[in-house]
Amino acid sequence: MLEATGLMVFYENMLALNNVSIKCEDKQIVGVFGANSAGKSTLMYTLSGIMEDIQKKENMAGGERITVLGEIHYLGQDIMGLKPSKRARRGVILCPERRRIFPESSVLENLRIGGYLASPSQAKESLAYVFRIFPALKKIKKREGGFLSGGEQQMLAIGRALMAQPSLLLLDEPLLGLSPLIQVLLVRSIKEIRDERRISIIVTEQYARPVLPIVDYAFILENGAAVLEGTREELLHNPDVRSAYFGVEE
Amino acid sequence: MNIEQRRKERLDRGIKVRTDGLYALMSWRELSYLTLPRLVLIVGMLTLPFIMPSMYWQRVISIVCIYALLAMSFDFLAHFVGLVSLGGALFIGVGGYLAAIMNTYFGMPPLLTIPIATVVGAGICTLFLLPCLPLRGVYFAIVSLMYPLALARVIEALDILGGTDGIMGIESFGNRWVEQYFVILMVLLFLFGARRLVNLDIGLVFRAVKDNDQAVRASGMSITFYKAVAVFIASAMGCMGGASLVHIYMWSGISLLALDFSILPIAATVIGGAGTLVGPVLGCLILVPISELLRAFGTLRIVFYSLILVAFIVFRSEGIMVYGQRKYHQFERWVKI
Numbered sequence: 001m002l003e004a005t006g007l008m009v010f011y012e013n014m015l016a017l018n019n020v021s022i023k024c025e026d027k028q029i030v031g032v033f034g035a036n037s038a039g040k041s042t043l044m045y046t047l048s049g050i051m052e053d054i055q056k057k058e059n060m061a062g063g064e065r066i067t068v069l070g071e072i073h074y075l076g077q078d079i080m081g082l083k084p085s086k087r088a089r090r091g092v093i094l095c096p097e098r099r100r101i102f103p104e105s106s107v108l109e110n111l112r113i114g115g116y117l118a119s120p121s122q123a124k125e126s127l128a129y130v131f132r133i134f135p136a137l138k139k140i141k142k143r144e145g146g147f148l149s150g151g152e153q154q155m156l157a158i159g160r161a162l163m164a165q166p167s168l169l170l171l172d173e174p175l176l177g178l179s180p181l182i183q184v185l186l187v188r189s190i191k192e193i194r195d196e197r198r199i200s201i202i203v204t205e206q207y208a209r210p211v212l213p214i215v216d217y218a219f220i221l222e223n224g225a226a227v228l229e230g231t232r233e234e235l236l237h238n239p240d241v242r243s244a245y246f247g248v249e250e
Numbered sequence: 251m252n253i254e255q256r257r258k259e260r261l262d263r264g265i266k267v268r269t270d271g272l273y274a275l276m277s278w279r280e281l282s283y284l285t286l287p288r289l290v291l292i293v294g295m296l297t298l299p300f301i302m303p304s305m306y307w308q309r310v311i312s313i314v315c316i317y318a319l320l321a322m323s324f325d326f327l328a329h330f331v332g333l334v335s336l337g338g339a340l341f342i343g344v345g346g347y348l349a350a351i352m353n354t355y356f357g358m359p360p361l362l363t364i365p366i367a368t369v370v371g372a373g374i375c376t377l378f379l380l381p382c383l384p385l386r387g388v389y390f391a392i393v394s395l396m397y398p399l400a401l402a403r404v405i406e407a408l409d410i411l412g413g414t415d416g417i418m419g420i421e422s423f424g425n426r427w428v429e430q431y432f433v434i435l436m437v438l439l440f441l442f443g444a445r446r447l448v449n450l451d452i453g454l455v456f457r458a459v460k461d462n463d464q465a466v467r468a469s470g471m472s473i474t475f476y477k478a479v480a481v482f483i484a485s486a487m488g489c490m491g492g493a494s495l496v497h498i499y500m501w502s503g504i505s506l507l508a509l510d511f512s513i514l515p516i517a518a519t520v521i522g523g524a525g526t527l528v529g530p531v532l533g534c535l536i537l538v539p540i541s542e543l544l545r546a547f548g549t550l551r552i553v554f555y556s557l558i559l560v561a562f563i564v565f566r567s568e569g570i571m572v573y574g575q576r577k578y579h580q581f582e583r584w585v586k587i
Contacts (some may be wrong), residue, residue: 008587013259062568062576067257069587 001026001200002047002092002168007070009042009051009224016042018225020070024168024200029190029214032204033245034221040204041097043221044172047072047202048094049084074168089117091167098176099157103146107137107156110145114160122165129197130159133189151182158186162193169193171203175210183210190214208245212236220245259585266579287578291528292438299430307542308430312498314538315433316342319491321515321522321530322437322444323484329525330448331480332460336512337394340378341488342495343401343507345371349493350417350502360421364493371489376482383477386463395512402507416503420496433494437531440487445527447483456480513552514538517559523569532570 002024009017017039024030034040045051046068055066072080079087084094102110111130115123131138134155140148145156154174161169171190175183191214194201205211208218218235220228228241235241269280302308320338327333349367352358358366378397382389405411412418423429447453455476458466463473496502514537515530522533537555544551562569 010257013261060565060567062566062572065258065260069255069257 001028002072002074002202004047004072005070007043007046007072008068009039009046010065010067012064012066016224017046018223020219020221020224020226022202022219022226022229023217024202025217027194027198027200028216029194029201029203031208031211031215031218032202032221033206033208033211033218034204035206037223038221039224040206040221041172042224044094044097044170044202044204046070048092048170049079049082049087050094050096052081053084088164091165092170093161093164093166093168094170095157095161095172095174097172099150099153101145101148101153101156101160103144105145106142107145107148108141110156110160111137111163114163116164118163118165123163126163126165130162133192134159151178151186154178154182154186155189158189158193162197167199169199169201171201173204173206175205175207180210187211187214207247208235208241209247212246255587256584257587258582260580260582262580291531295434295438296431298434299427305426308426309498310539310542312430312433312494314534315430315437316491316495316498317511317514317518317538318437318531318534319433319440319487320511321518321534322440322527323487324515325519325524325527325530326444326448326487327480327484328519330453330460331456331477332463333477333481334388334391335394335481335484336391336516337375337379337397337485338488338513338515339398339507339509339511340394340401341371341375341485342492342511343398344374344485345489345492346496346502346506347411347417347492348374348489350420350496351411353420353497354417360423360497364490364497367493368486368490371492372482372486375485375489376478379481379485380474380478383481384474398507398509398512402504405504405507412503414504416501416505417496418501420500420502422500423497429494429498433491433498436490436494440490441527441531444483444487448527452476452479514541514555517555519569520559520567521562521569523571523573523575526569526571526575529569529571 005021007017007020008015020039020043022030022032022043032040032043042051045054051066051068055068058064058066070080071078074090074092079090079092102113105113111127112123115126118126136152137155137159140152145153148156158171158174174186174190178186187210190201190203193199203211203215212218212232212235215232217231218229219226220241228235228238230238265280265283268274268276269284274280274284298311299308302311320342323341324335324338327335345367348371349363352363352366353360379390379394382393406414423432448456455466455471459473459476466473492506495506518533518537519530520533521536522531523529541551541555544554547554566573
């Protein structure tokens with residue numbers, strides 16, 4: 001479905017992604033794990049095309065120069081250099097880190113903004129679906145986005161991404177700052193979304209343990225390089241990974 | 251990768267790194283690297299009156315300096331404290347009218363009126379703007395824009411302070427050299443003063459207020475107090491300009507409260523390079539003479555400014571000084587990946 005090869009991203013002279021190649025097969029959940037500054041968000045920005053936008057803005061303001069190299073093939077087509085809006089139209093939807101919901105719009109409005117690309121019937125169907133998997137949102141659909149709790153905001157962010165009719169959903173740290181209980185709930189919903197909507201999902205996380213049960217394949221980033229990859233079982237049995245990302249003492 | 255790829259790398263010059271600390275005193279080369287740009291500016295400003303062809307253009311230099319004071323005050327407020335001020339005309343108006351009143355009604359010489367107008371005027375402007383200082387957002391910009399408009403109408407409607415005719419017969423500096431060197435020295439003084447100020451402890455607090463006022467509050471500091479101090483400093487620059495202006499024109503009227511004084515400094519800041527403090531001065535040195543050259547077109551000048559401003563924002567929003575500093579401090583080279 002999506003195959004990125006040899007991705008390199010420089011922020012001025014700093015190498016943020018070093019020759020990273022990742023792959024996501026059809027209807028797979030792919031995990032990308034790594035510590036802070038490993039390059040997870042940079043990878044997500046590059047895949048979703050937000051990097052093109054950041055690059056352009058920095059260039060205009062004479063700020064940092066960002067160099068992006070490599071290839072991204074999505075559904076057999078090269079999408080490198082495509083604007084983020086164009087990529088979204090093709091079904092690559094990013095659910096950004098720290099949620100970034102629209103704080104002054106209500107829950108319903110947030111979802112409807114997300115459904116901008118969908119046809120009315122698709123939007124109606126997706127809206128019903130979002131309320132079905134996140135029933136908590138239905139009760140608070142009139143409330144302003146800024147007043148929601150962290151967990152509700154994250155549900156809203158995922159819901160908003162779903163409204164855009166993704167075929168590849170990029171979830172950037174969806175469990176950031178959430179309680180273990182909500183984490184479990186969200187992870188279960190992510191798996192449900194994959195099974196019921198038949199889409200591919202790439203999810204990044206620092207701490208792999210809560211997400212690992214649902215991923216089919218995972219990559220581990222360290223200092224901008226993909227140091228390890230494998231199926232869930234392969235990673236589970238790797239002692240280095242166990243101690244570094246699953247918090248298991250050997 | 252199969253194909254060889256190259257990337258342009260940007261690095262600090264060695265001399266820039268060597269002159270960062272005390273090691274700048276190592277050699278004449280390092281010393282001159284640091285002092286040369288500053289000397290060019292200082293010597294350039296000081297020789298300006300001599301190289302101007304006529305008295306008319308010498309007068310233009312004085313006006314440039316007054317706009318430069320305003321532009322610096324805008325840059326300081328906007329990029330070091332986070333307050334977007336559209337109140338250049340307020341500062342000029344308050345400073346100018348105060349100096350005019352003191353000079354004509356009480357007979358004080360310019361030597362006294364200018365410093366008093368600077369300090370008292372800055373106090374008055376700060377008091378005017380105090381109510382909107384605790385707020386975040388556009389309120390400061392709107393309020394600072396409305397005051398000069400309101401003051402002009404008050405003076406017009408009540409026919410006080412000379413009404414629409416203005417106050418005439420204000421004492422001049424006496425000598426055009428005194429006049430020019432006074433404003434030029436003031437610009438240099440405020441420029442280097444402000445550059446020093448933003449790196450002092452209080453300057454750090456100012457920048458913190460700009461970045462995150464809630465965190466400043468949480469650190470136990472009153473943002474209203476620090477904003478008030480910053481507004482006082484910025485309006486002092488503006489009032490000093492206004493007071494000098496009435497002594498240059500020997501006249502004070504409601505055109506001191508005109509929108510030009512609010513808008514042109516912003517244009518100069520954008521063109522010169524925001525957040526550098528030198529940039530705005532440079533911007534004024536470019537914009538004001540251009541506007542004098544375009545005097546033939548009358549009010550269409552404003553269209554011209556707007557076009558320059560839009561072009562700079564669209565194509566080069568960094569400004570001349572930021573670009574220049576980068577070229578001076580850094581070099582580029584191609585590297586293989």
